[in-house]
Amino acid sequence: MADPHVPHEAEVVERIQESPTIFTLRLRFTDPARHAAFRFEPGQFNMLYLYGVGEIPISIVSDPRDEHLFDHTIRVVGRVTKGFTQLKAGDRLGVRGPYGRGWPLRRAKGRDVMVVTGGLGCAPVVSVINYVIRRRDDFRRLVIMQGVKHSDDLIWRSQYSLWSRQRDTQVLVAADAGAALWPWHIGRVTELFDRVLIDAARAVVMMCGPEGMMRVAIDNLLHKGVPEDGIYLSMERSMQCAVGLCGHCQYGGKFACKDGPVFAYPEVKPLFGIRGF
Amino acid sequence: MTEKREIPIHVPVLARVEGEGTLELRVRDGTIEELRLRIFEPPRMFEKLLEGRDYAEVPDMVARICGICPVAYQMSAVHAIESLFGAQPGPWVRDMRRLFYCGEWIQSHSLHIHMLAAPDFLGSASIVEMARGHAAEVRRGLKLQALGNDIIRLLGARSVHPVGARVGGFHRAPARAQADALREKLAAALPEAEALVRWTAALDLPADEQDFTAVSLRHPREYPMNEGRLVSSRGLDIAVSEFESRFVEHQEAHSTALHSLLDGQPYLVGPLARLNLNFDRLPSPVRTLADSLDVKFPSRNMYHSIVARALEIVVAMREAIRILEAYEEPVSAYVGVSPRAGAGYGCTEAPRGILWQRYDIDATGKIAAARIVPPTSQNQARMEADLRSSLQSLGTQQGEAALRRRGERVIRNYDPCISCATHFLDLRVRELKHG
Amino acid sequence: MESGFLPRTRFQTLLDALHRAGYRCVGPRVRDGAIVYDTLTRAEELPRGMRDRQAPGRYRLEQTGNPRFFSWANGPQALKPFVFAPQEPLWRSERNASGEIRFAEISPPAERLAIIGVRACDLAALRLQDRHFQEGVVADSHYAARRRNLILIAVHCTHPADTCFCVSTGDGPRATQDFDLALSELDDGYLVQAGSEPGRELAAQLTLTRATAAQREAAAREIEESAKSQTRRLPSRQLRDALFANLEHPRWNDVAERCLSCGNCTAVCPTCFCHSEAEEPTLAGDHSRHLRLWDSCFTQGHSYIHGLTIRADTRTRYRQWLTHKLGSWHDQYGRSGCVGCGRCIAWCPVGIDITEEAAAICGGGTHG
């Protein structure tokens, strides 16, 4: 029996510094057969192993059609992520995956898509945006909404400008506080919901970020008429094994690693927002 | 170097001694005018801390006086307390305590020989440097040190501050299979310990005969560890409980360590003193080994301490093997004790020499007063005397660096343990209390 | 299906047959004041006449003089440590001078193990662990390797402790599933019942006499009485909904005052499966081992995600344990995660009683 715990060697092909604390690793399995067979969906994640230090879950942010490489965008928060910052092209690491259930992109086909993020910006939903823009005809309106504490926290600023120039696309960014030359809204992201133009009843909303922010967004969306099952969120929980064994990622009866990390809102609704789950 | 009228020498932190201390001397016109072995470790006042504690807590507390010889502190303490309570732990406990002690001797002596003393004779600054030219010897030393630790671990779970000893015996008896496995390891390493003895005896050790009084325990049959009477090379022969009538500690202003004197005179404790006074108690194979060496015992050369240590490693290895060969799991690893009011005395042979303790305990088993006299404060006066004569005979014109090297070397013969030496309550504190 | 009667004087023949078949036998033995599973070579090593007294936070053994080997209720261990090891390496990695990394699985030792004296509650728990470790999206190869090599000799429970409540969870005292052999202990010997093909083969190697009707009746009666003697029980309501409806119940604060958040309950629970992983590199850095260790929902690391601890206080940790064990197990495995073994009650250092807490939060008495 193949051991589901053992990683496989991969190589960093390219490293891109996105911001002082965020970088992207573009990877390839060193075993060509494994690389060729690797398939994933947007929203799925891999377990990345830093030699001698540890293993952590990181979403795959590249486009599934891009068979050349797969990308991970990592924010430095603790020991393993700090260790990963040292990797450069040619360095090796361990990878196993893909794991989990990704974004409902099939369901979203032919509908309005809204992407909501908070905090420092969420790599997993950036991949959704890129996915939709690359297949622009498959989807209807695209609404991108992002709230940050301070304008300096917004990374990929140029991308937001780029996206805002796409057709049928609305970009709504808000910062609680902003520096000079901030082109977007100053204030709470929730104030932006009034400006959102979507076919609420048929829209598919995908969100990730701090759970408090998501809670507020859900209330606003429901108020706007988005049905509960049109809302999807990515839940981050501690994960050690990523295959439903270690128990760390349990959210009520769900295992975020295999039943998520992307959940339809009704699946998590009973516990959502209750401190301690 | 030209002769200076006055040379102040200050060795800030003594390298390769247990703990930290400094050496200061003032030389005038070629004569050492003042010599101070200054121990500046802050006192930790254990005797004060022990007051009011339960007797059962003592072994875990006194272990913390010294990380290098915690077993010795625990052993003197349990003997002192049991002697007061009239407890009879029986032959199994007696053997295990001896085994426990063997572990500490092997560990401490190996560490001292290889990490502290031998680099001197091989011209290295440290064991790491020594490992380059003498890899096999260093590995052998590390291996012996590890075996000593293994013995302590068998009875105490870990080698520093072991948790297995208690008043009345041990918390848990080792399983037979563990004892067998350890015995095999020891037996396999015995030839290496014997080779170590020959290696130390072949080192280029300076000739330096000195006159000193040696003090140790003496047992009717055994090489002394846990039991015996206090004897000296000048005819002292008293019970452990009579220690205070002949040995007096006093405070020197320059040091936070007490100096102990026997009838007002400096004296030596430790491996050389022990071996000199108990040569006839060596098991015969060790005696044969000792007799085959160029270095002869009894010896008046402090540099022969390193050979004495190596011989004691062999003594301890053989003793441990003997005890483990006869090992049986007991019904109970300890006997119960009942507290009794009064004073109890214990003295055992720590790796660095006799470690004497006295506890005044009340009827509920609480410590009313404690007194602990560790080997290093007993050697303190002797060390200063030795330094004075050694440096004088080296010739003060040799220059600072040479004096300093020689000074450190002399000190290392005693393997002073500064943490031990400064465990006690500072006298000045007592003054304050009453003032 | 019952195979016959084995007199106690011939109990050794069972051990011998297992040894011949290449098994290491593990069975109940007295160690450090408790009955634990340990290697068993001779029948005399069994805890003849030993009886346990258990209460919340308390376990003591006493000798009754009774000739029986199995007149006790479960000690601290279940089957869990034999299939889901408390700590084990999963794989190792090696990095060479040019930075290439090689991975290799570390397989658990392939040892055939016969466990003797297994109780019904532990078999039920094993079934749950099988579902968790072998029947999910992936099968855990370490668990599976150990599980494959087990042969289980059950003993129907006739001496439940005061802390037991398997009757109320429906998991005992009679062993009904997943054993190879099941024994009913009588004053002079054992009724032997095979539950699998290996069990039948094993029974065939023992010289069994035919069981009498009186023996069968006596055995059945003992098990029935054992069931009746249990006084603790979980509230009979559907606890899942009741617990999740009471997430803000004041009792959570009350139990948090007492609970040490020590995780002993999860460690002795035969169904708890949480574990953490850790990396153990050598100092030289040339290779590294990846370990897994029993973890618990009572640790801070269990709910820690970069900078945020989801369950920082004992109230939310205890609530996680209880709502999972008695609640969300239903969502995951179609039943409660509690098999009524009572271990978490006896081995909780401060004697917190799961049945009492559940009753306080969900309503319904704990003593029948």
Next chain:
Amino acid sequence: MNNARPRIAVHKFASCDGCQLAFLNLGEDLLALAQAVEIVHFAEAGPVDPDAAVDIAFIEGSISTPEDAERVRRVRANSRYLVTVGACATSGGLQALRNFADAREWLAAIYAKPEYIQSLATSTPISSHVKVDLELWGCPVSGRQLLAATRSLLFAVPPWYEKDKVCLECKRHQNVCVMVAKGAPCLGPVTRAGCGALCPAFRRDCYACYGPAENPNAESLARRFEGLGLMPEAVARRFLFINGAAPAFAEAGLKRRGKPHD
């Protein structure tokens, strides 16, 4: 020789030397360590250069004199990453019991010789004086802890440290609980793991030499000890021991000692 090796120092303050011994007892790993790092100050092992700038300073011992308080500031200024090893450096150690033991006596004495009192009244952890980057608990620390921390720093990642309770380790070793099966007043439920649950393995109660774990409920455990038959003073002594000055333990202990304390 590789010049990029991190430079380390081992400093001693008021202590028993037992934690330094964790280095000296590493065996072959000691030689490996000397390969992996450059040991620039470690008086007990040879090199003496207390004021050298280093990447990692390991500190053993507590602060109990004004000179030591000054010295530790110099060590801090000279080191990039500062690690305390052991109970003395991390909580003040057993000798910190003097901090409460004779509070009234000490106070009375202050007026006589204040400068003297200042030097001896308390034994405090390193973190009361300078910023500490990593605390390794234990009396003594183990070689495993030292190696793991050093290895992490060599990998240039923050070291991982234990915070779970001894009970968890105890159960992983499948020891029989001494509190439940013997009624022994075990401190495992409030003590930080890392020792390997040595005491329960030796059939005795843990005495908390690894200091408080995260989220320790010392008050509940103290009540439990009383339930086991311990007098309040005996309960106090359980907590006021090797790491008695650690706030979680001091609180539970002093409360039962019943002496007003400030």
